[in-house]
Structures are given as structure tokens and as C-alpha cells.
Amino acid sequence: MKLFVDNLTNVDFSYLHPQRGLMGESWLVQLELDGSLNEQGMICDFGIVKKEVKKWFDLWIDHALVVPTQMPRLSQHTEEGYTQVEWLYKTGERFVCRSPKAAICLVDLPEVTEESLAEWCKDKLLDLFPGEVKGLNIRFVPEKIDGAFYHYSHGLQKHDGNCQRIAHGHRSKIELYINGQRDNDLELEWAERFKEIYIGSESHLTSQSDTVHEYAYQAPQGEFSISLPASVCYLIDTDTTVELIASHLAQQIKLSRPNDEVLVKAYEGVGKGAIAQA
Secondary structure, three states, rough: EEEEEEEEEEEEEEEOOOEEEEEEHHHHHHHEEOOOOOOOOOOOOOHHHHHHHHHHHHHHHOOOOOEOOOOOEEEEEEOEEEEEEEEEEEOOOOOEEEEEEEHHEOOOOOOOOHHHHHHHHHHHHOOOOOOOOEEEEEEEEEOOOOEEEEEEEEEOOOOOOHHOOOEEEEEEEEEEEEEEEEHHHHHHHHHHOOOOEEEEEEEEEEEEEEEEEEEEEEEEEEEEEEEEEEHHHEEOOOOOOHHHHHHHHHHHHHHHHOOOEEOOOOOOOOOEEEEEEE
């Protein structure tokens, strides 16, 4: 017998890619459990499945920076409750992130993919369930997006939850309307501009040059810092909530189209986001 739960939850996180660098990602979680029936005629109660699996993903993957430790040109160490990761792009540019240990998930993999991360999670998740559950299969599925989308990472210093982590992210679609009509070319233009981007706040910027941006802040979970090539950063003068990102986009588009009505529908991962007008 098998029990399945489609779209059990979704995870929003960032990870290091061996070629593309820091990537924001959003995946839906699909789960199957193999097992025998208990005295209630169930493999496992759906309520337990949803609660325990979501709790596990919230603890390990969601809103974390996932780092495959077998990546070339990578070094990492953990001490006194903090993890620091350093990685070199092929160009020689550096990525450095230091965060409380819980904000960085180190996985013994050469690369993070839907399949490799699912396999890494598999054995750990099996321990959550009663003896009737003999095995499980997990799949990560990116949202199907017809149109423009981008991967972005950010951190929300003022957030009480895990959004405060300085390197978490999303894979997000974008809808842009000019005078009530959707503009696909404009969507593609902004998706390309935000491709694999780190959206940083001016208030968190501790050092800036033509080649490097450094950000740092103190949040409820501890001290966070990140250093990236300037070429993969986009700086705004507010916090980087999706509401303020949508507002920023609307204002920027309005500058080039002063006589038009602009509406921005910016997503933050799957099925949520903000709408702004200018």
C-alpha cells in the first residue's frame, strides 16, 4: 500500500550552484509513503504526515542557504554556533556568507538538484514515521510558469521568523501591466535583470565597490553577513519585502512611462506576492 500527499508544502530557499552561484528557489513537495495498514486501516494519519514533514522542512530547508559541500572551490567551517561558507566563482570572485548555524544547511552533495536534495532528505524523513511506514519517496517540483520568472535571494532583518536569514530566496514569476494590458516584453526585460540576483538594502550595506558588495546586520537569530560580486547584486533604498520590491518596480517602470498607468504583480515563490501601482 502507498499513501501520497501532493503539494504537501513548498520550500523557499537559496543554494549555491557550481556555475551560477547564489540561486533563490521555490519547490513544491510531493510525498509517497510505503507501508502496511495499522489497526485503524491506515498507513499513517494524514494529519501526522503533513504536520511532521512540514515541521522538518521548516527546520532544515525552508528559508535556509543550502550548501553542497562537495562543490569545487568551496570551504566551510562551524564554530561557536555560526557557520561560514566561502566559495570562488570560476572568475576568481568570492562569495562569503556567515550566519547562525541553523540558517545554513550543509549537504554532502556535489550539486543541489531536485533529485539529489530529495535523496538526501529521504532517509532523514523516514525516521519521523511509525513502524507501519516501510519506505518513502519524495519529489521536489518547480512550479510550472508560463512566462517570465527570476531567481532572487535576500534577507529581512526585521522579520521575527526565518525570513530574517540573509541568504534565502525564491523562484518567482512576474506580471507587469501597462494601461491594463499585460506587457510580456517588459516582464522578460525585468526577469533578465533580476536573473540570479541578490536584492540588498542600502541600510545593510557595509562596503561597496565596483566589484564587491558586502552586507551585514543583527537580527533576532544572531549576526548575519554576506559578500558577493557587485554584478549579481541589485540595491534598493528600502527593505526587501515583496511589497517593497513590487513598489520599487512600479516606480522604476513609471520613470520611463510617465504618462502610463503601471501595475506590478510580483510573486514571492509559489502563489503569493504583492501588487503595486504607479
